[in-house]
Amino acid sequence: MIKRVTAKPLSWLERALFIDFIKGLSVTIRHAFSRTITTHYPYEKLTPPKRFRGFFAHKVVDGNEPQPAYDEWVERFKIEVIPGKSRCVVCMLCKRACPVPQLFEIEGKKLENGRRVVSVFNMNLMLCTFCGFCVDACPVDCLYQTDIHETASYTRKDSILDLELLEKIGKDWQMRRENEPDRIWIDDSQRDKLWHENKVKLPEAEIRGRHEW
Amino acid sequence: MESVVAGVVIAVIKILVILGIVLGVGAYLTWVERKVAAHIQRRPGPMVVGWHGLLQPIADGLKLITKEDLFPRYGNKFLYNLAIVLALVPATLVFAVVPFGPEFELFGYRIKPILTDVNVALLLVFGLGSLAVYAIAIAGWASNSKYPLIGSMRKAGIIISYEVAITFAVMGPLILAGTLSTYEIVQRQIEQNLWYIWVQPIAFVVFLFSLLAETGRVPFDIQEAEAELVTGFTVEYGGMKFGLFPLVEWYVEVLSLSAIAVVLFFGGWSPINIPFMGFVDPLFFLGPFSPYVWFLLKVTVLFLFILWLHWTLPRYRIDQITEIAWKVMLPLALINIVLTAIIAPVVWR
Numbered sequence: 001m002i003k004r005v006t007a008k009p010l011s012w013l014e015r016a017l018f019i020d021f022i023k024g025l026s027v028t029i030r031h032a033f034s035r036t037i038t039t040h041y042p043y044e045k046l047t048p049p050k051r052f053r054g055f056f057a058h059k060v061v062d063g064n065e066p067q068p069a070y071d072e073w074v075e076r077f078k079i080e081v082i083p084g085k086s087r088c089v090v091c092m093l094c095k096r097a098c099p100v101p102q103l104f105e106i107e108g109k110k111l112e113n114g115r116r117v118v119s120v121f122n123m124n125l126m127l128c129t130f131c132g133f134c135v136d137a138c139p140v141d142c143l144y145q146t147d148i149h150e151t152a153s154y155t156r157k158d159s160i161l162d163l164e165l166l167e168k169i170g171k172d173w174q175m176r177r178e179n180e181p182d183r184i185w186i187d188d189s190q191r192d193k194l195w196h197e198n199k200v201k202l203p204e205a206e207i208r209g210r211h212e213w
Numbered sequence: 214m215e216s217v218v219a220g221v222v223i224a225v226i227k228i229l230v231i232l233g234i235v236l237g238v239g240a241y242l243t244w245v246e247r248k249v250a251a252h253i254q255r256r257p258g259p260m261v262v263g264w265h266g267l268l269q270p271i272a273d274g275l276k277l278i279t280k281e282d283l284f285p286r287y288g289n290k291f292l293y294n295l296a297i298v299l300a301l302v303p304a305t306l307v308f309a310v311v312p313f314g315p316e317f318e319l320f321g322y323r324i325k326p327i328l329t330d331v332n333v334a335l336l337l338v339f340g341l342g343s344l345a346v347y348a349i350a351i352a353g354w355a356s357n358s359k360y361p362l363i364g365s366m367r368k369a370g371i372i373i374s375y376e377v378a379i380t381f382a383v384m385g386p387l388i389l390a391g392t393l394s395t396y397e398i399v400q401r402q403i404e405q406n407l408w409y410i411w412v413q414p415i416a417f418v419v420f421l422f423s424l425l426a427e428t429g430r431v432p433f434d435i436q437e438a439e440a441e442l443v444t445g446f447t448v449e450y451g452g453m454k455f456g457l458f459p460l461v462e463w464y465v466e467v468l469s470l471s472a473i474a475v476v477l478f479f480g481g482w483s484p485i486n487i488p489f490m491g492f493v494d495p496l497f498f499l500g501p502f503s504p505y506v507w508f509l510l511k512v513t514v515l516f517l518f519i520l521w522l523h524w525t526l527p528r529y530r531i532d533q534i535t536e537i538a539w540k541v542m543l544p545l546a547l548i549n550i551v552l553t554a555i556i557a558p559v560v561w562r
Contacts, residue, residue, distance in 0.1 A: 021526070028253045028525040036257045 048147040050180050053130045055148040056123055056161055057170035058086040059141060064178070070140045080115040086167050087142035088118040094134035094143050103127040104134075121163040126156060146173040219322055227328050231308050239464040240270045246463070246520055253524045273456070280452035285357050288449065292355035297454055300348035300461045303341040307469035310334035312396045314482045314504040326505075327396055334395040335387065338473055339380055342427060345466065346372040349436065349446050352458070356449035364445025367531055368436035371426050374538035379423035381546035385409070385416040385553045386477045395473070399481030408486040410478040415549045417478050419542045424474065426534065428466045430519060432526040433534055471515040475508065479515075482508040 010020060039046055048054065061083045073089040074081060090108035095101050107120035135145050146169055153159050161169075244259065244266065251258030259266025284290060312327040331337065346369050353365025386409040387393065390401040402408060410417050426433040437445040447458045480486055482504035484494035496503045529537070 021522075024525045025521060028521065031255055032249070032252045032521075034255065036252065036255050038256050040257075040260065 048149060050147070050177055052147040052149065053132050053145045055146050055151060055169055056125075056128075056134075056166060057144050057146045057173050058088060058121070058163070058166040059144055059170045059174060060084055060167055061087050062174065066141045073140055078115050080111055080113070080117045082117070084171075086118055086121070086163060086170070087140050088121060089140055089142070090116065090118050091139060093137040093139060097133040097137035099129065099131065099133065100127045118163065121166060123161045123166070125151065125159045125161060144170065144173070146170075147177065148173075223322065223324060224328070227326075231328060232305065235305055235308050235465060235468065239460055239468065240274065242464040242468070242516070243273065243460070244270050245517075246523075249517065249520045250524045253521070274453075277453045277456040282454070283449075283451045285449045288357040289355040292351050293449075294454075296348050296352035296355060297450075297457055299344065299351060301457060301465075303344040303348075304461045304465045304469060307338050307341050307466075308472070310337055310395050311469065311472045312399055312476065312481055313508055317501065325396060330394060330396045332392070332394045332397075335383060335393045335398075335473075338395075338469075339376065339383075342379075342466075342470070343372065343376050345427065345462075352450070353446040356446070358449050360443055360448045361446040364436040364448075368429065368446065370531065371429075371433060371435065371534055371538075374535045375423040375426040375542075378419055378538050378542040378546055379427065381543060381550060382416045382419035382423060383477055384546070384550045385413045388550070388553045388557050389413070395476050395481075399476055399483065402480040402486075403483050403492070406486065406489055406491050408478065408480040408483070408488075411486075411488045413478065413549065413553070415545055417474070419546045419549070420474055420478070422537070422542055424467070424470045425519065425522065426538070428470060429462050430467065431523040432529045434523075434528060435531050435534060467516060467519055468512065471512050471519070472508075474515060475511040479511050 014020065061081055063083075065087060070087065070089075073079070073091060077089050077091070079089050088106075090106060092106060095104040095106060098104060103124040103126075105120060105122035105124075106118070108116050109119040110116050130145070132145055134143055138144075148169065151159070247269070248258040248266075257265075259269040262268045262272045284293065309328040310331065312325070312330070314326045316323060316325045318324070349365045349368045349372075351365075353361040353363075353368075356362070386398065389405075389409055389412070390398040392398060392401065425431070429436055437447075447455050450458065475481060484492045484496065484503070484507050486492055494503060494507075496506055499506055
């Protein structure tokens with residue numbers, strides 16, 4: 001059944017006195033004299049949510065790896081675990097999951113003690129759509145997307161993330177936001193300025209390590 | 214001989230002052246408009262270039278001047294450039310008959326702050342106003358492109374409709390004043406202790422509608438119609454040539470027609486009027502400058518009101534616009550003339 005919804009037609013008097021104009025004008029004048037809600041971008045910045053799909057990063061080995069998955073993969077591929085270095089086990093699942101696989105360039109190398117380690121991990125972000133499939137595919141919670149969203153660069157070469165940079169971003173992200181509870185938005189001062197009308201106090205989430213759940 | 218030289222010198226000074234004010238203010242009104250529009254939409258508007266974006270018009274001008282000047286293939290170059298001149302000159306010329314204040318005496322010369330006090334001033338205004346349609350029609354034609362042509366045809370339709378309405382609308386104040394000279398009209402309002410808005414509200418509404426239509430302001434901005442026609446007749450123009458059209462249409466023309474509206478309905482440079490009683494001047498402490506301040510104040514308020522309307526209302530369809538012109542505004546204006554013509558002689562003569 002189609003429900004027809006129409007505005008009530010204006011009466012003759014309302015037309016003659018421009019009532020509809022006056023209503024609209026009163027709305028705009030009220031907005032004109034209320035506070036602006038703009039974030040002045042280069043000077044003020046919003047903090048993106050924790051799950052934001054920005055620049056990629058490699059989480060480094062710091063004892064918070066998902067267990068027992070990480071140990072199983074390390075065992076299977078005989079990976080040399082170096083604390084402070086990438087967790088990558090060179091399983092290539094990220095490349096498999098990727099819609100544009102050629103953007104990954106992943107190589108491992110054999111160390112003298114017979115164990116292996118990732119040596120090359122290049123991501124060409126010129127081809128990337130930031131879909132996050134690779135992050136979902138990563139079995140050891142290594143490849144990750146961070147909240148860095150200012151990705152513009154002057155050259156095409158700058159848009160390629162190599163292993164060193166990925167680890168650097170990963171360390172930075174782990175330091176800043178690893179322990180933050182998963183929430184859609186975090187309540188920082190910028191956002192507080194914007195949405196002061198509906199300020200809600202969210203219950204403090206219990207911080208737990210990834211391996212506990 | 215000396216008086217001739219003095220007259221020429223005074224005229225040149227007047228021309229320079231008026232041109233400077235009109236074009237300088239016109240450029241800065243872009244900033245005003247952007248600020249008003251932004252605050253209505255709860256944005257701050259330009260903020261980066263200068264304090265609160267005060268240098269933004271200069272930055273825009275520099276950007277437009279340094280842009281490449283493209284010309285559409287198979288367009289008509291002569292008409293293409295002529296359109297700009299035709300848009301700018303008549304719109305600026307209207308200020309020749311706008312009186313800014315009362316007559317004063319300086320170094321023994323009596324000076325009227327009006328460039329030419331001709332006795333057909335209002336005819337001149339509407340003649341020049343109608344010339345705007347040529348600029349836009351020629352701009353659309355010379356561009357050799359579809360959107361500009363559609364835009365200019367729409368604009369031509371609107372102007373032809375509303376020229377009639379606006380001319381009949383000003384007949385009411387003309388009958389009351391008994392003269393076509395803008396300076397004299399203001400003088401009569403001061404003598405009669407009456408702003409004509411009090412007895413001619415219908416004429417003012419018709420005038421305001423026609424003003425919006427002639428200057429291509431919302432709700433009559435159908436010739437620009439960003440959503441459908443990109444920007445109408447200016448599509449093929451680039452750089453400063455593009456910048457001049459909105460400058461002329463949205464600012465210089467609105468300013469000139471606001472000034473004419475103030476002259477016709479709000480008593481020009483006279484202070485606040487109590488109908489038939491007299492004038493109250495809260496700005497008396499400004500002494501001889503008070504009339505100029507009043508005139509500028511009234512024009513500013515009217516201009517801001519037009520901006521407010523622009524950023525509030527949606528756009529009419531082309532058939533609705535012409536329908537309003539011919540079926541509502543023209544009959545209203547005619548009724549107003551008849552009533553005025555019957556009542557005015559009874560009251561004043």
